[in-house]
Amino acid sequence: MRLALLLGGPLLVTEGLRERLEGFRLWAADSGARHALALGLPLELWLGDMDSSPPWLDLKAPKEVLPRDKDLTDGEALFRRALELGAEEVLGLGALGGRLDHTLAHLELAFLLAERGCRVELTDGLAWALPLLPGVHELPLEPGSPFSLLPFPEAILGVEGARWNLSPTPLRATTRTLENQALGPLKVRVERGRALLYRFP
Numbered sequence: 395m396r397l398a399l400l401l402g403g404p405l406l407v408t409e410g411l412r413e414r415l416e417g418f419r420l421w422a423a424d425s426g427a428r429h430a431l432a433l434g435l436p437l438e439l440w441l442g443d444m445d446s447s448p449p450w451l452d453l454k455a456p457k458e459v460l461p462r463d464k465d466l467t468d469g470e471a472l473f474r475r476a477l478e479l480g481a482e483e484v485l486g487l488g489a490l491g492g493r494l495d496h497t498l499a500h501l502e503l504a505f506l507l508a509e510r511g512c513r514v515e516l517t518d519g520l521a522w523a524l525p526l527l528p529g530v531h532e533l534p535l536e537p538g539s540p541f542s543l544l545p546f547p548e549a550i551l552g553v554e555g556a557r558w559n560l561s562p563t564p565l566r567a568t569t570r571t572l573e574n575q576a577l578g579p580l581k582v583r584v585e586r587g588r589a590l591l592y593r594f595p
Contacts, residue, residue, distance in 0.1 A: 501546070
């Protein structure tokens with residue numbers, strides 16, 4: 395199952411994003427459903443307490459209304475539903491930008507899904523965030539693609555195939571691995587901890 399989860403943050407709809415969504419089923423959390431209009435794609439599920447959806451947002455989609463008094467956001471409820479139903483790949487659209495607290499929560503949820511074997515990426519339509527667990531990750535970046543690699547919150551990281559390569563190094567709270575550039579396919583080695591690959595325009 396390949397799911398695109400529409401969340402409440404900003405989303406720039408580009409042709410590249412439309413192509414990336416081919417074969418994905420769309421679910422939305424509360425006001426994230428507005429992105430379905432911009433995408434021109436149907437929703438299979440609209441979940442949330444509907445406290446942030448504008449009154450004019452009226453979509454023909456199966457709606458599941460959650461109580462307002464709950465101990466998780468609508469976005470987290472959507473992520474966890476995807477996990478429960480065995481999603482193999484998840485794209486979190488509108489997961490970056492906007493409110494910092496929600497962005498950080500979405501990043502943690504992305505790692506939760508990755509730890510359960512689900513491939514997951516988050517985007518605002520321009521930038522993309524990919525959680526990396528321990529292991530060697532081969533990433534098909536185009537030559538010249540800018541990227542940052544962040545320990546999350548600490549890791550032993552190595553990078554090959556970049557303008558600035560890095561032998562496995564313990565990192566924590568650093569800008570040393572920001573604003574690098576791929577020379578082609580990238581190899582990231584996470585020897586310990588967790589890391590976030592952030593691709594930006």
